[in-house]
Amino acid sequence: MASVKLERVSKSYEALTVLENIDLEIADGEFCVFVGPSGCGKSTLLRMIAGLEDISSGTLWIGERKVNALSPKERGIAMVFQSYALYPHRTVRGNMEFGLKLSRLPRAEIDRRVAKAAKMLQIEHLLDRRPSQLSGGQRQRAAIGRAVVRDPSVFLFDEPLSNLDAALRVSTRREIADLHRTLGATMIYVTHDQVEAMTLADRIVVLSDGVIQQVGTPLDLYATPANLFVARFIGSAQMNVMNATVAGLSNDTITLDVAGLGAVLIPALGRVPLEGDRVSFGIRPEHLAVDPEGPYRARAEAAENLGDHVLVEAGLPDGEPVLLKCGATARIARGDQMNFRLNGVDAHLFDADGLRISPAPGHEPTEPV
Amino acid sequence: MTARRFGFGRPLLALVIIGVAVIAAFPLVWMVLSSLKTPQESMQVPPVWLPRSPNFEAYREVSDVIDAGRSMLNSAIIATSATLGILITSLMAGYAFAKYSFKGRDTLFAIMIATMFLPPIVTLIPLYRIVSEMGLAGTLFGVILPQLGNAFGIFLMRQFIAGVPNDLIDAARVDGASELRVLFTVVAPAIVPAIAALALFAFTFHWNTYLWPLTVLQGNTDNYPIVLSLGRLLSYNRGAMNAGFVMAGATLAVLPPLVLFVFLQKFFVDSMVSTGVKG
Numbered sequence: 001m002a003s004v005k006l007e008r009v010s011k012s013y014e015a016l017t018v019l020e021n022i023d024l025e026i027a028d029g030e031f032c033v034f035v036g037p038s039g040c041g042k043s044t045l046l047r048m049i050a051g052l053e054d055i056s057s058g059t060l061w062i063g064e065r066k067v068n069a070l071s072p073k074e075r076g077i078a079m080v081f082q083s084y085a086l087y088p089h090r091t092v093r094g095n096m097e098f099g100l101k102l103s104r105l106p107r108a109e110i111d112r113r114v115a116k117a118a119k120m121l122q123i124e125h126l127l128d129r130r131p132s133q134l135s136g137g138q139r140q141r142a143a144i145g146r147a148v149v150r151d152p153s154v155f156l157f158d159e160p161l162s163n164l165d166a167a168l169r170v171s172t173r174r175e176i177a178d179l180h181r182t183l184g185a186t187m188i189y190v191t192h193d194q195v196e197a198m199t200l201a202d203r204i205v206v207l208s209d210g211v212i213q214q215v216g217t218p219l220d221l222y223a224t225p226a227n228l229f230v231a232r233f234i235g236s237a238q239m240n241v242m243n244a245t246v247a248g249l250s251n252d253t254i255t256l257d258v259a260g261l262g263a264v265l266i267p268a269l270g271r272v273p274l275e276g277d278r279v280s281f282g283i284r285p286e287h288l289a290v291d292p293e294g295p296y297r298a299r300a301e302a303a304e305n306l307g308d309h310v311l312v313e314a315g316l317p318d319g320e321p322v323l324l325k326c327g328a329t330a331r332i333a334r335g336d337q338m339n340f341r342l343n344g345v346d347a348h349l350f351d352a353d354g355l356r357i358s359p360a361p362g363h364e365p366t367e368p369v
Numbered sequence: 370m371t372a373r374r375f376g377f378g379r380p381l382l383a384l385v386i387i388g389v390a391v392i393a394a395f396p397l398v399w400m401v402l403s404s405l406k407t408p409q410e411s412m413q414v415p416p417v418w419l420p421r422s423p424n425f426e427a428y429r430e431v432s433d434v435i436d437a438g439r440s441m442l443n444s445a446i447i448a449t450s451a452t453l454g455i456l457i458t459s460l461m462a463g464y465a466f467a468k469y470s471f472k473g474r475d476t477l478f479a480i481m482i483a484t485m486f487l488p489p490i491v492t493l494i495p496l497y498r499i500v501s502e503m504g505l506a507g508t509l510f511g512v513i514l515p516q517l518g519n520a521f522g523i524f525l526m527r528q529f530i531a532g533v534p535n536d537l538i539d540a541a542r543v544d545g546a547s548e549l550r551v552l553f554t555v556v557a558p559a560i561v562p563a564i565a566a567l568a569l570f571a572f573t574f575h576w577n578t579y580l581w582p583l584t585v586l587q588g589n590t591d592n593y594p595i596v597l598s599l600g601r602l603l604s605y606n607r608g609a610m611n612a613g614f615v616m617a618g619a620t621l622a623v624l625p626p627l628v629l630f631v632f633l634q635k636f637f638v639d640s641m642v643s644t645g646v647k648g
Binding site: 047051079083085086146150 | 534536537539540541542543544545546550555558559
């Protein structure tokens with residue numbers, strides 16, 4: 001097993017810079033997830049760690065070794081691809097053995113490793129089949145098996161669950177988490193699915209436009225997003241973000257004039273803005289509670305009943321949209337007028353550049369209403 | 370409606386296909402039958418369709434005039450070497466053109482494609498002079514050397530290799546395969562039908578090629594491939610035309626590519642079935 005360290009790593013194609021000055025340390029045995037929208041550079045970063053893309057500048061360390069100039073096979077990594085990338089003319093066993101044979105391992109050792117990995121992944125009965133004779137989930141397991149037998153220092157996963165259906169995605173996700181627990185290996189996992197990122201990661205790296213936006217535990221990212229991008233990207237119903245002006249300051253309270261809501265009081269928990277500053281006010285849909293006595297009004301535009309909760313898309317009096325996550329029993333129909341309330345302690349404040357003002361790191365949100 | 374149309378169209382289609390097959394097969398059948406006829410039968414008008422007493426006399430006569438075994442061996446050496454050379458160079462160049470990014474790649478590819486439009490007759494003399502300068506005139510190696518690369522082959526391989534997923538190639542690199550190993554153990558097996566097709570084209574072309582060996586070999590009949598030797602049969606027999614004699618030579622000449630074709634045709638079907646995409 002090994003740690004991975006990136007020092008000011010950049011990638012550019014002639015004039016186009018796709019990754020800029022990436023500084024990141026992934027600890028030995030950590031499960032680190034790169035997440036971000038399409039084109040943010042997360043797969044390129046993974047491929048650079050794998051040695052499949054050149055590093056334009058900066059240094060990459062795997063364990064104690066600087067690996068910039070090393071080929072993939074010399075880096076002690078194994079990779080699982082989105083498309084599985086199983087060799088179609090070889091059996092599952094042939095796929096798993098391929099790398100081991102190239103390493104000139106003794107036959108007995110190859111057989112031992114293949115048998116062990118096959119048992120762990122419950123694919124013993126599939127070893128003599130070709131990829132075309134396997135289902136999507138079986139192919140994915142065979143691809144993971146091919147990585148496991150190599151006993152790598154670092155596992156790299158490039159959106160491995162994207163081609164699976166929803167139910168299989170959940171079960172395979174759990175299997176990957178189990179694999180990490182069993183092997184204790186360093187794993188780097190790329191996905192655009194924030195649910196995968198939140199459920200699997202020890203730490204998440206959020207990328208956008210080739211720049212790391214934030215690195216932290218899933219809860220860090222959810223509770224204290226570093227900027228508006230992370231605030232909007234993390235959370236399965238997107239955070240509501242409204243324009244606001246700082247209307248007043250006291251020792252421990254900031255009074256905001258929020259577009260569509262009016263006066264909102266929030267505790268001064270982090271950097272304190274100046275009176276009159278234009279800021280962005282963010283609040284998650286689960287922190288808005290429908291309450292007939294609530295001070296804020298909205299008109300329901302659409303309601304999606306998702307079984308365990310109802311997601312309501314509503315319009316504030318000034319026309320600004322707002323999302324509310326209500327309990328499963330909520331009976332809200334399109335056109336309904338409703339009142340709601342919020343707790344200022346759950347609010348997120350961002351300055352004009354989109355950087356977080358409050359709450360401070362380590363702040364924990366209240367229970368969803 | 371559709372069923373009725375198919376019901377009516379299918380026998381018609383079958384008739385057309387059978388007709389085309391008969392037309393295509395006729396010269397071949399005529400050639401074999403003629404080679405078994407007596408000289409009188411083969412020249413008779415109206416023609417005799419089936420030999421009354423089939424015999425191999427014509428084949429014996431062929432071997433009296435030319436060393437058919439030697440000529441066949443020469444043809445096999447030329448066609449096999451050229452085919453192997455073309456497969457290797459086309460795979461390597463096609464892989465580079467399809468999967469590598471380098472400056473001037475597309476221009477280079479366009480120039481290479483342009484050479485396909487050059488009539489072979491234009492390059493005949495310059496090529497001969499080069500081979501001759503190298504001291505290879507009259508030798509089999511001189512015949513083979515300029516044929517080891519082929520623009521059409523490179524084009525064909527490039528098109529098929531472009532369809533091989535990059536992930537597959539990357540997976541092999543991560544597994545520790547060198548670029549040559551990636552090409553020959555991962556990419557090539559994924560495009561077997563295309564390789565088989567190219568092998569067939571190349572082998573047939575170089576088995577049948579006439580002008581280039583004639584130019585290079587400079588009358589060195591020991592190194593003549595079977596096609597040039599057939600020419601000798603025609604000139605030997607001038608004045609007393611015996612079609613059966615020439616047809617026997619032609620039958621011998623046509624056998625190896627025919628066997629290869631039958632073998633590869635089966636191989637085509639097998640590879641198509643085994644690489645069929647399954648959801």
